[in-house]
Amino acid sequence: GVVKSISAAIPAILILLLIGSLAGTWLLSGIIPSMVYYGLHILNPTIFLVAACVICAIVSIATGTSWGTVATIGVALLGVGRALGLPDGLIGGAIISGAYLGDKFSPMSDTSNLSAGMAGADLFTHIRFMVWTTLPTMVITLILFLLIGLFRETTGEYQDITPFLQAIDGAFNITPWLFLVPALVIFLIVKKAPAAPALFLGTLVGAVFALIFQPQIIKQVSGMEGQFHLASFIAIMKAMYTDISVVTGHDIADNLLQTGGMSGMLKTVWLILCAMIFGGIMEGSGLLQRITESIIRWAHNTGSLVASTVATSIFINLTASDQYLSLVIPGRMYSDTYRKQGLKPEMLSRTLQDSGTVTSALVPWNTCGATQGAVLGISPFSFVPYAFFNILTPIVTVLFAYFNIKIARFKAHEQDAQRHTHEP
Template sequence: MSKKVQRQPSLTESLIPIVFLIFLLSMNVMFWDDTLRGANQVALMTAAALSGILGLRMGYTWTEMREKIVKTIGTAMPAILILLLIGALAGTWLISGVIPALIYYGLDILKPKIFLFAAVLIGMIVSTATGSSWSTIATIGVATLGIGDAMGFDKAVVAGAIVSGAYFGDKMSPLSDTTNLAPAVSGTDIFTHIRYMMYTTIPSITITLIIFLIMGFNLHGGKPPEHIAEVQASILQTFHITPWLFLVPVILFIVIIKKMPPLPALAIGVLLGGIFAVIFQPHIIQNLTHITDNYAKASYIGVMQAIYGPTHIVTPNKEMNDLFSTGGMEGMLDTIWLILSAMIFGGIMESNGMLRKITRSILKLVKSDGTLITSTAVSCIFFNITASDQYISIVVPGEMYHDAFKDRGLKPEVLSRTLEDAGTVTSVLIPWNTGGATQARVLGVPTLSYLPYAFFNLISPLMTIFFAYMNIKIRRYKDDKENKRTASEAGNQPS
């Protein structure tokens, strides 16, 4: 039996699964309050099935598509493992009192008028030092959200500020994996890449800080000082608060700065949280386990439950009870399910050539440097939507547009900057992307709720497109040649 001849998909065929997916996701938003609990997962798998059927009609075999799905899921496995550890970290940092302590002391230091501005700034500093937006949001970000909630700020606004600050460091830190990946794909070195990113990143973050500063002075948080004092009192009544608890985040940030990989670093954070819970919060452990006659047994069960399952700590302040609740690893399973569903959709779309067809059609529209850079930025966002992974949104457009940038005489740092401006920062804005799904679950704020306030992430791709069309800081090979010729002519001038 002869093998069926494969053919390339048409642009219409390639767009059908994406249009169908958008339709299903729109329906889900209309009918479900929480689409992450299954509706979006089924939508992604249904769209993947439609793409697979079209692929079979074009001559692609199920085995070929399955192999690509498995490979694509493999790229998401580090994110899935990190997600499980973040769930565990949230549990042990809650019962140890680390998160409550950060909120308690943060309410003393941060004032409502500058809180949103400070939330961005703190996220910038921590994420730049650690190189990880995920770790920053899961630790300092969760505490910052609690402080903002106690002050009366809308959680979506605070989450937008946290995400903006955290992704600044994810984009700019030499310790960040995406900051290393983008120049590697583009063909430049990391420090040239970082210096060149400053031209678009500094204006973007400056605008973001100004917006949040203005918002802070106008919103004020909405809660009087008496309310904040009540929140602090309820924390003191429930937890044993001491500065010693700060050792846990300090040690975690030190090991991350020392370039320890994320998985073992987070595992250390989980372990330290459990140890400090046993030492400083015996009453919390006994209340959670209802075991008062055997503290060793209660400690083991209490810490283990905080790692893998839901934990609810009741405080005198009912408004804070939702904040002092975590799902542990179990709470991350819906998000992992969503990521796996997104990887299945992206894997099938890539295996049958549909993603390539769409991106090649975009390339045909390139008529200038501005349209090339815009096309690259749009492609990065497109891959964040379809492939659902920020690494794919950097690698695939980087490889696809590399020769086009070179042919137009644009230096590789122009490409690497565009990949970060549009790929890294927009992953967190897509509800089913690994970035968006994770941060929505960690912060407890839906992606589409904080999206309008993630100003840095929204401004960055627009800024790189603006620079392209205004021809601002667009490096070309011919510029180097002209500079060398000018220097040579100057050196040959008679003295």
């Protein structure tokens, strides 16, 4: 049980390590700073809430972390929103909504990889399948923020963001050419390339672009002035396997411009291993099956099964107060049930993301809700009513299931193959 459980997590662990190295070379090459820089330029006081949500979504997708997005760009946007006379809770709701879109939608997000790994789904297949519930939910969210913005006057300017932009522009060579690298990775995703080779290629091309566009960052990270070839090797290796940071002299920019490389993913790797050991014991002892059977007795169709999964994830967020457990435990509980009902793994992984990931920020005593409130310096109770994306996502995914919209089912021959694969 335990060995089988850990073996199932190895592909997800490999992808997590590759994502750590990719984040390092993308920071080194200026790709992530360029995304942030151009994203902040779409800020407009007349549509501040919409812009704040979109900016946080862009940064979160680029970095793969809602926590990092809220702690950097989110803090900056909160100051801008306050200068415009908007209430903290409303600004916080826009920031949280955008940040958690990236948390569930970015291939660099640990929750995306964890959900796909728990369900046994391919990472990029999982991300593509989430578009169907994520896109309409985000559109509704942006419409709500737009309507609020239209009926609420703002006063003030947004010059507070200028020093932040100047700090990024002064440290990096910001250019649209850098977007060729994420465009390549997106192209591979669309072409259904396996996740590991696509991420590895993105890492290598990012390193090449660092040599071309950011020689000054190479020198700073390596700590060497001369011997550019040796400095390049040291900087790229450091970016891939350990933590690096770029110093600009601006506190918020400095907090954003850092990454942990592969070593930064180790805490998540340990958590996955511990969770898989726990899941293996629960499964091997028969406890998981007993618990699952008692819950799914009334889940006779796709809608009720998805609703059960959503309810379980939310319940764990409320009681265990941990986002990861809200993905791991339901993932282990329901994987066989989804397969027996002819549903593909990405159906389960999408449901986990649409419930466990996003609702964690809505629970003030959950690690996510408490941390986001502390980072922003506002009460979680103030932003929860305005975190429209987080509130609507589980509702949309349940409605899609009940109305049989975009349900991933095995074809007859695929289901037979799955049945033979899982037979003892």
